[in-house]
Amino acid sequence: xxxxxxxxxxxxxxxxxxxxxxxxxxxxxxxxxxxxxxxxxxxxxxxxxxxxxxxxxxxxxxxxxxxxxxxxxxxxxxxxxxxxxxxxxxxxxxxxxxxxxxxxxxxxxxxxxxxxxxxxxxxxxxxxxxxxxxxxxxxxxxxxxxxxxxxxxxxxxxxxxxxxxxxxxxxxxxxxxxxxxxxxxxxxxxxxxxxxxxxxxxxxxxxxxxxxxxxxxxxxxxxxxxxxxxxxxxxxxxxxxxxxxxxxxxxxxxxxxxxxxxxxxxxxxxxxxxxxxxxxxxxxxxxxxxxxxxxxxxxxxxxxxxxxxxxxxxxxxxxxxxxxxxxxxxxxxxxxxxxxxxxxxxxxxxxxxxxxxxxxxxxxxxxxxxxxxxxxxxxxxxxxxxxxxxxxxxxxxxxxxxxxxxxxxxxxxxxxxxxxxxxxxxxxxxxxxxxxxxxxxxxxxxxxxxxxxxxxxxxxxxxxxxxxxxxxxxxxxxxxxxxxxxxxxxxxxxxxxxxxxxxxxxxxxxxxx
Numbered sequence: 001x002x003x004x005x006x007x008x009x010x011x012x013x014x015x016x017x018x019x020x021x022x023x024x025x026x027x028x029x030x031x032x033x034x035x036x037x038x039x040x041x042x043x044x045x046x047x048x049x050x051x052x053x054x055x056x057x058x059x060x061x062x063x064x065x066x067x068x069x070x071x072x073x074x075x076x077x078x079x080x081x082x083x084x085x086x087x088x089x090x091x092x093x094x095x096x097x098x099x100x101x102x103x104x105x106x107x108x109x110x111x112x113x114x115x116x117x118x119x120x121x122x123x124x125x126x127x128x129x130x131x132x133x134x135x136x137x138x139x140x141x142x143x144x145x146x147x148x149x150x151x152x153x154x155x156x157x158x159x160x161x162x163x164x165x166x167x168x169x170x171x172x173x174x175x176x177x178x179x180x181x182x183x184x185x186x187x188x189x190x191x192x193x194x195x196x197x198x199x200x201x202x203x204x205x206x207x208x209x210x211x212x213x214x215x216x217x218x219x220x221x222x223x224x225x226x227x228x229x230x231x232x233x234x235x236x237x238x239x240x241x242x243x244x245x246x247x248x249x250x251x252x253x254x255x256x257x258x259x260x261x262x263x264x265x266x267x268x269x270x271x272x273x274x275x276x277x278x279x280x281x282x283x284x285x286x287x288x289x290x291x292x293x294x295x296x297x298x299x300x301x302x303x304x305x306x307x308x309x310x311x312x313x314x315x316x317x318x319x320x321x322x323x324x325x326x327x328x329x330x331x332x333x334x335x336x337x338x339x340x341x342x343x344x345x346x347x348x349x350x351x352x353x354x355x356x357x358x359x360x361x362x363x364x365x366x367x368x369x370x371x372x373x374x375x376x377x378x379x380x381x382x383x384x385x386x387x388x389x390x391x392x393x394x395x396x397x398x399x400x401x402x403x404x405x406x407x408x409x410x411x412x413x414x415x416x417x418x419x420x421x422x423x424x425x426x427x428x429x430x431x432x433x434x435x436x437x438x439x440x441x442x443x444x445x446x447x448x449x450x451x452x453x454x455x456x457x458x459x460x461x462x463x464x465x466x467x468x469x470x471x472x473x474x475x476x477x478x479x480x481x482x483x484x485x486x487x488x489x490x491x492x493x494x495x496x497x498x499x500x501x502x503x504x505x506x507x508x509x510x511x512x513x
Contacts, residue, residue, distance in 0.1 A: 027052050029049070030050055030155070031049045031156070032048050032145055032159065033046070033049075033161060034046050036137055036203075039132050039134050039135075040133065042122050042131075043119045043120065043121055043132065044120040044132055044137070046117065046118055046120060047116070047117050048114075048115070048146065049113070050115075050116070050148070053108070053112060053113070053114065058107060058108070059105050059106060059108070060106045061103055061106075061149035061150075062116065062149070063149050063320070063321065064081060064102040064143075065102075065143075065197065065320035066320060066321050068197070068269065070269040070271070070307070071128040071269055071389075072323075072389060073128075074323060075143070076101075077142060078101050080120050080122070080130075081119070082119050082121065083119045084096065084116070084117070085116070086114055087115045088109060089113040089114075089115075094107060103149070120143065126266075127267040127269045127277070127278060130144050134163075135225075136166070136202070136204030136206075137163070137201075137204060138201075138262050139160070139202075139203070141196050141197045141198075145158075145196060147193045152193040153192045154192065154193065155189065156190050156192070156193065157176065158173070158189075158196070159186060160187075160188070160201060160203060162203045162204075166203055166204050167205070168203070168205065169203050170202040170206055170220070170223075171188065171199050171201040171202065171258070171260075171274070172271055172272065172274035173188035173189070173190060174188060174190075175187070175188050176188065188201075194317070197320070198308075199271060200271070200274070202222065202223070202260045202262060204224055205224075206223060207223060207225075207226045208220065208221065208222050209231040209234050211235070212238065212239040213239075214239060214242045214243055215246065215252055218257075220257070220258045221235065221238065221261065222259070222260060223279055224262060224263045225263055225281075226281045227284075229281045234284060237347070240348065240349065241297065241298045241349070244342075244343040244347050245298070245302050245305065248305075248339070249305050249429060251433070251438075253272075257273050258275075259275055259277060259297065259301075260276045261277055261279035262278060263278065264280040265278040269300070270300050270304055277300055290349075291344070291349065294349050295344050298340040298344050299336055299337060302336050302339045302343060303332075305429070306332060306336050310429065310437055311436075311437075311443040312328035312329070312332060312443050312444065312446075313442060313443030314328075325385060327379070327382050328378075328444075328449065329380075329384060329404075330377045330378065330400040333400055333404060334401065334403065334404010334405050335405070335408045335425075335429075337401055337404060338409065338425070341358045341359070342355075345511075345512060346512055352511040352512070358405075359405065359406060360491050362401075362406050363406045363491045364491040366394070366399065367491055369398075370395045370396070371398045372403070373471055375471070376468065378446075378469050380398050380403070384400070406476075407467050408425060409479075410464060410467070410479040411428075411461070411464050412424055413479045413482040413483045414482065415427070415457045416482065416510070421502065423457070428456050435452070482506060483506040483507045483510055484496050484503035484504055484506060484507035485507060495507065
């Protein structure tokens with residue numbers, strides 16, 4: 001190598017190293033600290049340290065989300081924020097304004113590092129709302145952490161400072177190992193805000209049920225005031241349910257999974273590697289209570305497949321500032337209800353008669369009111385943002401939580417009938433997961449969902465989809481008969497006595513009899 005080429009190579013390396021060092025020095029960093037010095041006040045104190053800001057931008061817009069994915073209602077999180085302050089790296093107080101209800105615009109010197117502080121009032125005990133009292137804390141991230149407008153893909157770290165005496169923290173976030181950071185041992189990282197907002201944090205004197213593994217993957221159940229019941233039995237039951245969910249899809253896409261039991265109360269919300277559930281141990285001491293809880297937990301668990309990964313194309317990337325409407329929630333929610341029943345039955349935790357009872361209850365719930373004559377299943381999906389998750393007036397609207405699983409049942413029977421029971425709705429879900437989540441890495445459209453169903457069935461399914469997009473009355477008797485089942489005028493499901501070999505085979509396979 002001659003001297004000139006050697007010099008050019010040396011200069012190139014120096015420029016590359018210098019450029020890399022400059023990029024590293026100016027890389028933006030966001031670090032939150034959330035503390036709870038006075039839990040009886042129901043107020044979290046949040047500090048956000050921002051470094052490496054855009055030197056050319058004179059202002060910074062910080063926004064609070066307007067909703068939490070998984071709960072399809074607009075929530076006025078911004079009204080809970082108070083005592084907002086912004087300072088630069090010299091401690092100088094910076095001016096700010098609120099151009100919108102949930103935007104805080106901070107004027108700052110070019111390239112300054114900023115410290116933002118504020119309080120969050122957390123006094124509504126609900127899975128989609130933050131909560132803090134003298135016993136425990138539930139950090140619902142969309143209601144706590146502001147994000148920089150246009151920078152949802154920015155990595156972030158969060159340090160949690162529990163109230164004195166609170167030793168346990170449960171979350172799906174990845175913890176930064178002790179010794180690798182100066183910020184403290186309760187520090188977590190997220191590669192972006194979508195992950196941060198998808199990982200609630202439960203803090204307090206928490207209890208555990210025994211953990212379990214499925215295909216070598218650990219699963220945890222941690223909660224507040226779990227109560228007295230057979231915790232080992234619940235662990236075994238959940239292991240069976242998770243096994244059944246995994247058998248539908250054939251893949252486990254997470255490294256660990258945590259059930260977060262936030263105390264007695266309604267509601268549950270799914271996440272990529274966790275689920276938040278309202279839980280009372282007292283419900284586990286009766287047969288009916290156990291079955292309801294098994295179904296409830298199975299529902300939230302199966303959502304990590306069906307809506308977090310198998311999702312309508314509208315539901316991600318999220319717009320956190322407005323309603324993300326889709327007419328496919330009957331798939332995301334309705335079919336997840338279908339699978340909550342099926343997983344619990346397949347796990348041996350529900351009798352066949354109970355399975356039939358669940359479906360007949362769903363069918364009767366909307367058929368006995370006039371709402372099904374006016375609102376389609378697809379419309380109920382879009383209208384949930386205004387009518388609520390369980391529909392509005394039952395005489396003018398329906399709930400996709402009820403008609404959705406019923407149409408899922410008819411769809412499953414149609415596929416099984418057309419394929420001589422060689423294929424089922426399981427194959428649809430597995431195909432959606434493989435094609436749209438793993439391969440295309442995006443959500444599906446309504447026509448794409450139908451195409452997958454018809455491809456699996458090897459037949460046109462226009463009539464089934466008429467039941468989704470029109471108010472046409474479903475022919476329950478026709479499709480249930482494919483599986484050796486009947487339905488009476490009160491919508492009670494029963495086993496037919498006069499069935500052919502295929503109908504009997506489908507019924508035995510579907511009912512696990």
